[in-house]
Amino acid sequence: DGGITQSPKYLFRKEGQNVTLSCEQNLNHDAMYWYRQDPGQGLRLIYYSQIVNDFQKGDIAEGYSVSREKKESFPLTVTSAQKNPTAFYLCASRAGGRTDTQYFGPGTRLTVL
Amino acid sequence: SQQGEEDPQALSIQEGENATMNCSYKTSINNLQWYRQNSGRGLVHLILIRSNEREKHSGRLRVTLDTSKKSSSLLITASRAADTASYFCATASTTDSWGKLQFGAGTQVVVTP
Numbered sequence: 244d245g246g247i248t249q250s251p252k253y254l255f256r257k258e259g260q261n262v263t264l265s266c267e268q269n270l271n272h273d274a275m276y277w278y279r280q281d282p283g284q285g286l287r288l289i290y291y292s293q294i295v296n297d298f299q300k301g302d303i304a305e306g307y308s309v310s311r312e313k314k315e316s317f318p319l320t321v322t323s324a325q326k327n328p329t330a331f332y333l334c335a336s337r338a339g340g341r342t343d344t345q346y347f348g349p350g351t352r353l354t355v356l
Numbered sequence: 357s358q359q360g361e362e363d364p365q366a367l368s369i370q371e372g373e374n375a376t377m378n379c380s381y382k383t384s385i386n387n388l389q390w391y392r393q394n395s396g397r398g399l400v401h402l403i404l405i406r407s408n409e410r411e412k413h414s415g416r417l418r419v420t421l422d423t424s425k426k427s428s429s430l431l432i433t434a435s436r437a438a439d440t441a442s443y444f445c446a447t448a449s450t451t452d453s454w455g456k457l458q459f460g461a462g463t464q465v466v467v468t469p
Contacts (some may be wrong), residue, residue: 247398274455285444285459286399293454301456333398337455343387343448345457347398 246270247348249334254353256321256328264319264351266334272346273339275317279303280331280350289332292317293339321353329355362445362463370468375432377463379445380425386448388421388428389457393442402430402443407450435467 247268256262266275274293278286288301292311306325311317321328331352335345363378379388387406391399405412405421405428412419418431432439442464446457 249398276456278459283461285461287459288456291454291456299454331396335399339455343455343457344389344401344404345399345455346401347391349398350396352396 247334247336247346249332249348249351251351252349254351256353256355258355259323261320261322262353264321264332264334264353266317266319266348267315268317268336268346268348269315270336270338270346271314272336273314274337275311276335276337276345277301277307277309277317277319278333278335280333286333289319328353362443362460364463365461366464366466368466368468369435371436373435373467375435375439375465375467377430377443377465379428379430379460381428381445381447381458381460382426383447384450385423386450388419389446389448390417390419390428390430391444391446391459393444393462395441399444432465435465437467437469439465440467441465 250265276291277289280286287303289307290309292298308320333350334348337345361380389404390402393399403414403419405419416433421428442462444462446459
């Protein structure tokens with residue numbers, strides 16, 4: 244069963260803590276993306292990666308970090324430097340080349356207590 | 357930054373009626389895509405229309421694109437309760453080679469039985 248998985252589904256964090264959100268895909272896609280969604284709003288791009296060991300900052304990268312050590316995995320770390328981290332986080336992948344469609348995971352809802 | 361803006365923000369209709377939502381954008385695009393999001397879930401790709409296309413159909417969905425007006429519309433015919441969701445347009449800019457998408461804030465559609 245191919246697709247994108249994100250874990251955990253819900254995550255609670257105390258202020259000052261770093262947390263890492265997992266994103267795994269078995270679609271053999273080259274490109275992967277992280278988005279943040281706030282209530283009633285669209286998606287904003289945090290980071291993206293076109294290839295293993297390479298990634299680029301999106302529109303709202305401050306307070307976040309990523310790694311791309313394997314093609315299948317693109318974890319996102321929300322650091323204590325992110326001032327308002329409570330949000331819904333979505334991971335997506337794209338086959339690459341001229342393929343433009345992105346495929347999304349189910350999301351992780353992060354709440355800072 | 358969010359390029360696409362959907363109109364209306366919310367739409368309430370009865371089963372069997374048609375639902376129309378519009379998307380406006382600001383820059384030149386390679387393609388425009390529509391996605392659906394059920395509450396608390398990830399996004400699902402519905403349809404992609406390229407900049408040289410004017411209209412596209414997929415099942416009960418009809419998408420139009422007017423590049424001169426920088427606008428698109430999504431029509432859902434004979435709506436069903438299962439169509440209740442938020443609908444987002446996303447644009448792929450001609451100036452981007454990374455496959456990035458710019459999402460609008462979405463239209464929330466409620467279909468009542």
